[in-house]
Amino acid sequence: xxxxxxxxxxxxxxxxxxxxxxxxxxxxxxxxxxxxVHTATITDGKEALVVSGRLLRTLHRLxxxxxxxxxxxxxxxxxxxxxxxxxxxxxYRFLNNIERRIEHTMHTISxxxxxxxxxxxxxxxxxxxxxxxxKKDCGRKHNQRVSQWAFGKLRELLEYKLKRHGIELVPVxxxxxxxxxxxxxxxxxxxxxxxxxxxxSCGFTGIHRDVLGASGILDKCxxxxxxxxxxxxxxxxxxxxxxxAPKRAA
Ligand SMILES: [Zn+2]
Numbered sequence: 001x002x003x004x005x006x007x008x009x010x011x012x013x014x015x016x017x018x019x020x021x022x023x024x025x026x027x028x029x030x031x032x033x034x035x036x037v038h039t040a041t042i043t044d045g046k047e048a049l050v051v052s053g054r055l056l057r058t059l060h061r062l063x064x065x066x067x068x069x070x071x072x073x074x075x076x077x078x079x080x081x082x083x084x085x086x087x088x089x090x091x092y093r094f095l096n097n098i099e100r101r102i103e104h105t106m107h108t109i110s111x112x113x114x115x116x117x118x119x120x121x122x123x124x125x126x127x128x129x130x131x132x133x134x135k136k137d138c139g140r141k142h143n144q145r146v147s148q149w150a151f152g153k154l155r156e157l158l159e160y161k162l163k164r165h166g167i168e169l170v171p172v173x174x175x176x177x178x179x180x181x182x183x184x185x186x187x188x189x190x191x192x193x194x195x196x197x198x199x200x201s202c203g204f205t206g207i208h209r210d211v212l213g214a215s216g217i218l219d220k221c222x223x224x225x226x227x228x229x230x231x232x233x234x235x236x237x238x239x240x241x242x243x244x245a246p247k248r249a250a
Contacts, residue, residue, distance in 0.1 A: 008092045023166040026121025029222055032113070032158075033128050033174065033213035034151055037193070039109055040158075041210035044120050045218055048211045048233040051109050052240040056150060059105065063098045070094070105241050106150070110157040112239060118165050125167060126221040127155060128174025128213070176226075177216030178209050185228045211236055 002013040030044040039053035070091040077084035117125060159169040179187045181197040181204050188198030195212045197204040211233055219227050 007096055008089050009096065021164050022118060024118055024121060024123055027123040028121045029124045029126070029218065030117060030120070030122045031126040031128070031214045031218035031221060033178065033210050033217060034154070035210055035213075038210045039154065040113055041208075041214045042113055042116060042125070043211060043214040043218060043233045044122055045215065045231065046233060047120070047235045047237070048208075048214060049113070049116050049237045049239060050208060050210060051112065052238065055105055055241045056102065056109075059098060059102045060150065063095075063102070066094055066098075067091070102150075106154050106157055108241050109239075110154060110161050113158060114161040114165060114167070117162060117167050123167060125162060125169050126172045126217055127158075127169055128177060128217050129171045170221075172217060172221055174213065174217055177220060178213030180216055180226050182207075182212065182215065182219075182226075182230050182232055183228065185226055207232055208236060 001015070004011045004013055028044050030042055033041045035041070035053065036057070037053055038050050039056055040049075040051045042049050070087060074084060074087045074091070077087060116122075155169070155171070162169050176187055178195075179190050181188065181195075181199060181202060183204040184197060184199050184202035186197065186199040186202065188196065190196070190209050193209055195205060195207045195209045215230070215232055216226065219225075219230055
């Protein structure tokens with residue numbers, strides 16, 4: 001055990017020995033469609049899990065909003081003043097708190113996804129790379145940076161957690177996966193959360209857009225392209241990560 005001084009406060013580092021990790025048996029393939037509204041949607045072709053991104057977005061927004069307030073207040077103080085010292089300490093306390101909560105949420109999400117894979121004997125997971133999509137995003141630059149950082153961090157955590165069970169995470173190009181119709185194969189740009197095929201002679205609809213996206217990534221990676229009339233995940237579960245820490249901003 002170690003007592004460590006970090007960011008204006010003491011941290012207790014504890015080393016614990018954990019039981020040996022269960023290794024994956026079987027060689028099922030799955031795919032993940034990452035996103036803003038839904039942090040991750042995973043499918044093995046039969047079932048799907050949709051993880052809500054609401055909590056992560058709320059925490060990111062809160063972090064940026066409060067941080068801006070701190071910066072503004074700090075900029076009005078004199079260098080070396082008591083007021084500035086107090087504000088800086090409060091800022092670090094806040095950052096510690098909120099960043100731990102963001103990290104905790106990401107750990108919860110990646111652990112849930114890893115467990116999901118383990119019980120379904122998933123050996124390989126393809127994950128869509130949204131970089132291309134996000135660059136085209138017209139949202140505010142700041143939000144974009146945060147989400148890119150969050151996506152990178154989440155992928156890192158996921159890769160680490162999966163690897164411990166002997167599961168491989170493979171990044172792939174996800175272009176076209178959430179817009180290509182699983183029935184007729186035509187591409188339609190999507191605007192809503194429920195998929196709608198724009199081909200009037202087809203008109204397929206009724207599946208969650210991100211579930212279709214994950215299913216499309218899986219299809220592309222396993223079969224080398226989109227299969228017309230492919231089977232879609234029949235069972236869809238939803239996970240909404242909850243706040244465990246008290247709602248204290250600073
Ligand atoms: Zn169609």
